[in-house]
Amino acid sequence: MELNDSKHIRNIGIFAHVDAGKTTTTEQILYHSGRIRSLGSVDAGTAQTDFLEVERSRGISVRAAATRFSWQGATINLVDTPGHVDFLSEVERSLRVMDGAVLIISAVEGVQAQTEVIWHALRERSIPTLIYVNKMDRIGADPLGTLQQIRRLLSPQAAPVQAPFGVEDSFGGAVSLLGEEAGDSEETKAYLQLLEETVAERESLLLLHYLDCGALPKEELKQMLLSLTREGELFPVLFGASNRGIGIEPLMQAMVTLLPPPSTVTDGPVSGVVFRIERDPAMGRIAYVRLYSGVIRNRDSVRNESQQIEEKVTQIRKIDGQKAEDVGLLAAGDIAAVCGWNQARIGDIIGCAKYVPGETRLAVPLLTVQVRWNNEAEYPAVVAALHELADEDPLLDLQWLQEQRELHLKVMGPIQIEVLTHVLHNRYGLKAEFGEPSVIYKETPAQTGEGFIAYTMPKPCWAILRFHIEPGERGSGITFRSIVRPERLLERYQNEVARSVPEALQQGLFGWEVTDLKVTLVEGEHHVWHTHPLDFAVAAPMGIMDGLSRIGVKLLEPMLSFRLSVPEETGGKLMNELILMRGEFDSPVVRQERMEIEGMLPVATSLAFPARFGSLTKGRGVLSTFFAGYRECPPDVKAERVRRGVNPLDQSRYILSVRKALAGT
Known part of the structure; x- marks a missing residue:
């Protein structure tokens, strides 16, 4: 392939709620394209893209897996992403490097919680998307009902490009609505009408033609379908049964023809991003780069802009599940695994940042767990192993309290904890246990006020700072600015303060991260002889904590928005449960003997609710939950965590600690 031949490349992610059939669909695609000779099975643990031992034993994907195949002259980089909410961070990282997406929805379960989360992220990034309705051969499959639900909950611009024939045991595939063989059955006509109406609504002249003639010319319909899909303004819906290989080749055809090639800058500077890190026994750290x-x-030396270092490429590999070949070159628009970058981390910008899209934040770890080890001699190995795993998934945010000999991780949920236990045992031969998960709270200023510090002793040092601190809007994070004139405080010292403030806010009065506030440096002073730049890195946390101790903080707790549907007779019992959990909800809506309730729940009170929900509804309820941000806790809720290091409020001890003069430091 020529360097500038990116029009023959497709970078496509496969996304879905857990158990909708992503990995089975990927397996069938690899088989039909001739990339693998025999089909693997998720249930048997032989799927090509489930290569971790825990994935094979559990039958779920926990890591995004990159594979590659060719179809009708195009090379497709396909990323099979996990569907379980506990591994949303893998989905988040994959979204950043995709040019197109296939969203798989079960014809039986329909649109589920994770489906909606992923859909909103795809729309936020305007990624052209195909919707594939899978499991058409299963009992309870409802193609028209699923299509209506997709149009209601996801987008009215979702339109069928196929009409299925048969359903459940009699499902025999789907016929293209764009070909002459579409037929004229009443059901096919209904699907075609939906497609034509959706396309016509996007263009006034077409709409007039449709209203006059009751149909659209096939060629114009095809042309509009292609341009609207590639612009992310229309979402073609296809039907299939992946476990039987039905609908796979039309899906592959749609991936090649309807989803766009990457937009590239072939003659520009190197610009890329690391979206995944793996370890190879022979090659060491491997960085997946788009x-x-x-x-x-x-053998190129390439600049890592994020870390301000240069590292040499030893090998460039194209990865196919567990197979790899050294290709020696990575061109704009493509994805490959780069060996030799031992310092690379997920999210690092390679070369310049000019052409790299921003991040989408989906995964927010809401729980923290403490790691315990059985054998004291294994403590250093457990620390090293978790550091390595945190490199592969930065959201684990390993906190190592050396003084207390404690390790804490941030996690998304219980399945992730189970997987971490598995990985520690299988990859590192370590047996570790995890404590009960506890909720991650945050802090925010209770009112407006000031913090002050005059760090002038013991000499040599001189840093005087005054901060104005005020609450910000919920979800606004940290805003910092300085109104100090450079002649009072040199710009390089002000930069040191700006860098130190977010670090200082990692732990507030109760040990939680402080957020949703505005910090303004209103006064600053240095000394010509006594000041060292690091004095301001020492002084800033003391000034910030002084301010927080004066004005006080409020605790914030994570909230979930929920939607549930239960049989009408169990609705009363469910509402009592929601009230006991401090839930808030709108008036229930009754539809066809089922009660639907939407509202908000604190994470802290509802940790065990999904497990109890099944028994409360005798398995007949449907529950969807989404992270809905942080909200102020009621006054009676108290939560404190152990502080890492010395508290800057204890100024004498803190200064000795950062100067390495404290006993034991």
Whole structure:
């Protein structure tokens, strides 16, 4: 392939709620494209893209897996992402490097919680998306009902490009609505009408033609379908049964023809992003890179902009599940695994940042767990192993309290804890246990006020700072600015303060991260002889904590928005449960002997609710939950966590600690 031949490349992610059939669909695609000779099975643990031992034993995907196949002259980089909410961070990282997406929805379960989360993220990034309705052969499959639900809950611009024939045991595939063989059955006509109406609504001249003639010319319909899909303004819906291989080739055809090639800058500077890290027994750390501009070759020294370092490429590999080949070159628009970058981390910008899209934040770990080890001699190995795993998933945010000999991780949920236990045992031969998960709270200023610090003793040092601190809007994070004139406080010292403030706010009065506030540096002073730049890195946390101790803080707790549907007779019992959990909800809506309730729940009170929900509804309820941000806790809720290091409020001890003069430091 020529360097500038990116029009023959597709970078496509496969997304879905857990158990909708992503990995089975990927397996069938690899088989039909000739990439693998025999089909693997998720249930038997032989799927090509489930290569971790825990994935094979559990039958779920926990890591995004990159594979590659060719179809009708195009090369497709396909990323099979996990569907379980506990591994949303893998989905988040994959979204950043995709040019197109296939969203798989079960024809039986329909649109589920994770489906909606992923859909909103795809729309936020305007990623062209195909919707594939799978499991058409299962009992309870309802193609028209699923299509209506997709149009109601996801987008009215979702339109069928196929009409299925048969359903459940009699499902025999789907016929294209764009070909002459579509037929004229009443059901096919209904699907075609939906497609034509959706396309016609996007263009006034077409709409007039449709209203006059009652139909659209096939060629114009095809042309509009292609351009609207690639622009992310229309979402073609296809039907299939992946476990039987039905509907796979039409889906592959749609991936090649309807989803766009990458937009690239071939003659620009190197610009790319690391979206995944793996470890290879022979090659060490492997960085998966999506390149947007330029070319990287074996033995090139490439700048890591995020870390301000240069590292040499030892090998560039194209990865197919567990197989890899050294290709020696990565060109703009493509994805490959780069060996030799031992310092690379997930999210690092390679070369320049100019052409790299921003991040989408989906995964917010709401729980923290403490790691315990059985054998004291294994303590250093457990620390090293968790550091390595946190490199692969930065959201684990390993906190190592050396003084207390404690390790804490942030996690998304219980399945992730189970997987971490598995990985520690299988990869590192370590037996570790995890404590009960506890909720991650945050803090925010209770009112407006000031913090002050005059760090002038013991000499040599001199840093005087005054901060104005005020509450910000919920969800606004941290805003910092300085109104101090450079002649009072040199710009390089002000930069040191700006860098130190977010670090100082990692732990507030109760040990939680402080957020949703505005910090303004209103006064600053340095000394010509006595000041060292690091004095301001020492002084800033003391000034910030002084301010927080004066004005006080409020606790914030994570909230979930929920939607549930239960048989009408169990609705009263469910509402009592929701009230006991401090839930808030709108008036229930009754539809066809089922009660639907929407509202908000604190994470802290509802940790065990999903497990109890099944028994409360005798398995007939449907529950969807989404992270809905942080909200102020009621006054009676108290939560404190152990502080890492010395509290800057204890100024004498804190200064000795950062100067390494405290006993034991």
